[in-house]
Amino acid sequence: MAAELPAWLRQRLTAAGGSVPFLTYMEWVLHDPAHGAYGSGRLRIGPAGDFVTAPSLGSDFAALLAQQVIDWLEALLPACEGRLSLVEAGPGEGQLALDLAQHIATARPELACRLELVLVEPNPGMAERQKLHLQACPLPRRWASFAELAAAPVTGVVLAHEVLDALAVERIVADGALWRRQRVALHGAGLRLEPGEPLEPEQLAQLEALGLREPGPQRPSGWCSELHPGLASWLEACGRGLGCGQLLVIDYAHEAWRYYAPQRAQGTLMAYRAQRASDDPLLEPGAWDLTAHLCLESLQSAAERCGWRSLGQCRQGQALLALGLAERLHGLQQQPRAGLEQLLQRREALLRLVDPRTLGDFRWIALARDDGRPQPDGPLPRFLQEPPCS
Ligand SMILES: C[S@@+](CC[C@H](N)C(=O)[O-])C[C@H]1O[C@@H](n2cnc3c(N)ncnc32)[C@H](O)[C@@H]1O
Secondary structure, rough: OOOOOOOOHHHHHOOOOEEEEHHHHHHHHHOOOOOOEEEOOOOEEOOOOOEOOOHHHHHHHHHHHHHHHHHHHHHHHOOOOOOOEEEEEOOOOOOOOOHHHHHHHHHHHHHOOOOOEEEEOOOOOHHHHHHHHHHOOOOOOEEOOOOHHHHHOOOEEEEEEHHHHOOEOOOOOOEOOEEEEEEEEEEEEEEEEEEEEOOOOOHHHHHHHHOOOOOOOOOOOOEEEEEHHHHHHHHHHHHHHHEEEEEEEEOOOOOOHHHHHOOEEOOEEEEEEEOOOEOOOOOOOOOOOOOOOOEEHHHOOOHHHOOOEEEEHHHHHHHHHHHHHHHHHHHOOOOOOOHHHHHHHHHHHHHHHHHHOOHHHOOOEEEEEEEOOOOOOOOOOHOOOOOOOO
């Protein structure tokens, strides 16, 4: 489809011979420091911005999540001589980090005294906004890359909330009996998507492991989906930065059979801007967020290869109910009616977090690693336990 083409992108594509793999295009339009939607800090997260995320709906999400984070940090405390670290990768506006820090400082001041906040944000435009937003943070804080953390790996908890869905994906397209890599090409005054070279044997092996051999009649020419080549290097880097502790990934994710179902003929890639959604990734490049779901099996196998232990996964609705969302909802009814409008907003936000058609379908995926010393697995993470019957 033709689209408005910024001069910088035309120059890059021309220099690259007229087309690039979709992966390269997505990397540029999201993360280029001058022109990318995140790189430049152009995207705004929240009800008044481009799209909402769970933390941007209010602080109840952080208050519920904080209980699991506190459990994990307190279990790590006895064996840790220095500070513990609460690391957030891809902090967006910094709202989740701020709310968690404030909650922990109030609920567990003795833990907060031993805790630092570490923000891992590769996009300079976003990091600038986070620095402003986190001025009120009660914990000592620093911004660092995983590579910088690897020089002195931290002990603690890493949160990755809606960050792995912002990693650039490879788009694969069926073409008769072949799988091809999708490319983004100059086309007149705009851009178009076109099938490129056949997939490499390594990518074909990945597809086969996910249950996809040659396209076949169920996946006619033009059927397309995504592979996630950035996951392994991200998990590897994160693992080098975290010597010992847990990683909680919270994101849109499907099992492979659902992800690559024949009827999902255009994959999971979506574009967001100003609370609008589109399945056209070529719209106003550098102005829209582009995001693709995770494939659970691809994530788990990449994690295992990088030395992570799986602690389990569940849907967000189940996780938040196990952490006390129903009690919190009930508690709202007991509050004085003075701030009725605010109470109704909180109630609405809590219900959105567990709505199985939207945020409630997110996955919470827990992984752990240690620094070589044998570690007991400990009790099941609280969010994977059955919610209490009320
Ligand atoms: C969809 S936003 C999520 C923001 C926040 N976690 C939330 O839920 O509100 C994605 C964030 O991840 C950042 N990001 C993108 N690629 C990243 C990477 N490779 N490592 C860490 N953060 C990344 C973006 O700049 C942005 O801050």
